[in-house]
Amino acid sequence: xxxxxxxxxxxxxxxxxxxxxxxxxxxxxxxxxxxxxxxxxxxxxxxxxxxxxxxxxxxxxxxxxxxxxxxxxxxxxxxxxxxxxxxxxxxxxxxxxxxxxxxxxxxxxxxxxxxxxxxxxxxxxxxxxxxxxxxxxxxxxxxxxxxxxxxxxxxxxxxxxxxxxxxxxxxxxxxxxxxxxxxxxxxxxxxxxxxxxxxxxxxxxxxxxxxxxxxxxxxxxxxxxxxxxxxxxxxxxxxxxxxxxxxxxxxxxxxxxxxxx
Numbered sequence: 001x002x003x004x005x006x007x008x009x010x011x012x013x014x015x016x017x018x019x020x021x022x023x024x025x026x027x028x029x030x031x032x033x034x035x036x037x038x039x040x041x042x043x044x045x046x047x048x049x050x051x052x053x054x055x056x057x058x059x060x061x062x063x064x065x066x067x068x069x070x071x072x073x074x075x076x077x078x079x080x081x082x083x084x085x086x087x088x089x090x091x092x093x094x095x096x097x098x099x100x101x102x103x104x105x106x107x108x109x110x111x112x113x114x115x116x117x118x119x120x121x122x123x124x125x126x127x128x129x130x131x132x133x134x135x136x137x138x139x140x141x142x143x144x145x146x147x148x149x150x151x152x153x154x155x156x157x158x159x160x161x162x163x164x165x166x167x168x169x170x171x172x173x174x175x176x177x178x179x180x181x182x183x184x185x186x187x188x189x190x191x192x193x194x195x196x197x198x199x200x201x202x203x204x205x206x207x208x209x210x211x212x213x214x215x216x217x218x219x220x221x222x223x224x225x226x227x228x229x230x231x232x233x234x235x236x237x238x239x240x241x242x243x244x245x246x247x248x249x250x251x252x253x254x255x256x257x258x259x260x261x
Contacts, residue, residue, distance in 0.1 A: 001026075003022050003023075003025045003026035003029065004022070004023065004026045004034075004035065004038070006022045007019045007020075007021075007022030007023040007026065007038065007042075008038070010022055011038075011041075011042050011045070016042050016045055016046045017046075019042050020039055020042050020043065023035050023038045023039045023042065024039065024113065027039070031062070032062065032067050033058075033059050033060075033061075033062035033063040033064070033067045033068075033069060034059075034067060034069075034070060036055050036056075036058040036059035036062060037055075037056070037059035037069060037070050037073055037076075038070075039055040039059075040052045040053075040054075040055035040056040040058075040059055040076065040080075041072075041076060043055060044076060044079065044080060044083075047083075047087075049080065049083050049084055049087055049089060049122065050089060050109070050110070050121055050122045050123055050124070051110060051111075051114065052080055053080060053084065053121065053122060054110070054114060054116055054121060055114075056073075056076065056077065056080060057116075057119070058116075059073065060073070060077075084122055088124060088125060088148070088149065089122040089123060089124050089149065090122065090123060090124075090125070090146045090147075090148065090149045090150055090151055090152060091120055091121075091122055091151045091152075092120065092121050092122065092123050092130075092144070092146070092151070092152045092153075092154060093120045093151070093152070093153045093154070094118045094119060094120070094121065094130060094132075094154045095118055095153065095154070095155045095156075096118045096132050096134070096155075096156055096157075096158060097155070097156070097157040097158070098157070098158070101134040101135075101136075101137055101158055102117075102134055102135065103117065103118055103132045103133065103134040103137075103158065104116070104117070104132070104133050104134065105117065105118055105119075105130065105131070105132050106130075106131045107121070107123070107128055107129070107130055107131075108128050108129035108130075108131075109123065109124075109126075109128050118132070123146050124146065125146050125147060125148060126145075126146055127143055127144070127145055127146075128143070128144055128146060129141055129142070129143050129144075130142055130144060130154055132156060134158055136160060136161075136162075137158040137159060137160060137161065137162075138158065138159050138160075138161045138162060139158075140156055140158060142154065142156075170232075170233040170234075171233070173229050173230075173232050173233035174229070174230065174233040176229050177226050177229035177230040177233060180222055180225045180226040180229055181222075181226045183218075183222050184218075184219055184222035184223055184225075184226055187214075187215050187218035187219040187222055188215065188219045189215070190211055190212075190214065190215030190218075191211075191212055191214075191215030191216045191218075191219050192215070193211060193215075194210075194211035194212025194213075194214075194215055
């Protein structure tokens, strides 16, 4: 109750960001519909409509006989629906298969602790990263570009496994690339020493000529090996990215899609 009271006072004083933090702290202590409703209300006052939409949905979903909705929630629901119709945001339909995976969604423009199930949300124009994770599945993410009020549908089938399984090979190749890079640095140093000695009066038939030639060949070869290892690791890492599918929504909006496969 102390955290909630603190949040209410901060909101009255116009310190909305701090009020949201206080209400979230209260919600971590005791998960209640009223806390989610208050967070939605303050987000509305900040005119952060997508976040207000998310928390209002949680507020309504949590409500029960012992944790009733505040009396002002119907007015807030009407206001939010009206603002989402007129402000510059686009509807984003997020779908994750399989449906019973219990996927959790995060959006880069939201706070990190604002996690929700796959659903339709609204996002302002700009670039956003949508990430999904689920127990027993490899997580996936995708950057999307929201243009105006153009609807988007983001769809993905998650693969069984874990993030550790899915990224073990690319991590191994990345580490191998670091070792190759270290070897390249040693070869380049040997080549440089040989070159310096040869140009400091030592004959071209001395051991420094061999040092220079060996270092030069090894340096060039290791540059190619390092590039191949890093490039392959990056490719394998990106293989598990999201897909954005293109289709038409029932409303008739045009959808933009990106596929990395």
